[in-house]
Amino acid sequence: MKKWDEIPVFMKNEQVKYYYNILKKKEQQIRIKRIFDLVMAVGLIIVLAPFMLAISVAIKMDSPGPVIFKQVRITTYGRKFHIYKFRTMVAGADKIGSKVTVQGDSRITKTGEFLRKYRLDEIPQLFNVLIGDMSFVGTRPEVEKYVHQYNDAMKATLLMPAGITSLASIKYKDEDQLLRNAENTDEEYVKIVLPEKMKYNLKALEEFDIFSDLKTMIATVFAVVR
Secondary structure (H helix, E strand, O other): OOHHOOOOHHHHHHHHHHHHHHOOOHHHHHHHHHHHHHHHHHHHHHHHHHHHHHHHHHHHHHHHOOOEEEEEEEEEHHEEEEEEEEOOOOOOOHOOOOOOOOOOOOEEEEEHHHHHHHOOOHHOOOOOOHHHOEEEEEEOOOOOHHOOOOOOOOHHHHHHHHHOHHHHHHHHHHHHHHHHOOOEEEEHHHOOOOOHHHHHHHHHOOOOOOOHHHHHHHHHHHHHHO
């Protein structure tokens, strides 16, 4: 972790410092977390390579456009990075609608609907983990416009790398259904859904250790299977 004096100015407040002091005492576990991420990412990329190839072919056959969808998200200390996902929507979907996807969204392709249902579109994020932009467990990375809406406490989630999964992701795995009838999807997400998800994310920071990460990963598998 960075020294407190090196933390970006926009994150320096008393609520962030509270979580910073908790995590600072667990630096050894944070190092172990990174080693675990690297080993797991390399292993899964090798094992899932044929599967990723099959998904790529299915996406190309279903609709025109790139196989991989890239979008700028925010990770540790407010740093921008490109998150990788299998494309599940029509090409250029992020330019013709909300940043939040709702159930029944007309932009979703047939193949994309299947991939999203079983969270298979997230597989390319293994490369984000390998690079160091993300971790297996952590707060899901938001687009910059939503990060600008963070209150002081929410900014503490930027002390750790963004994650592929989290307890909040499991609890709100059907958030597209929650927002389906919203008059203003972006506004309702920021005012209602995001604050509730952040309660779980901040609690995870307080209780962080390697074993809690493992429990979250196992819970994610069961959630997807269900």
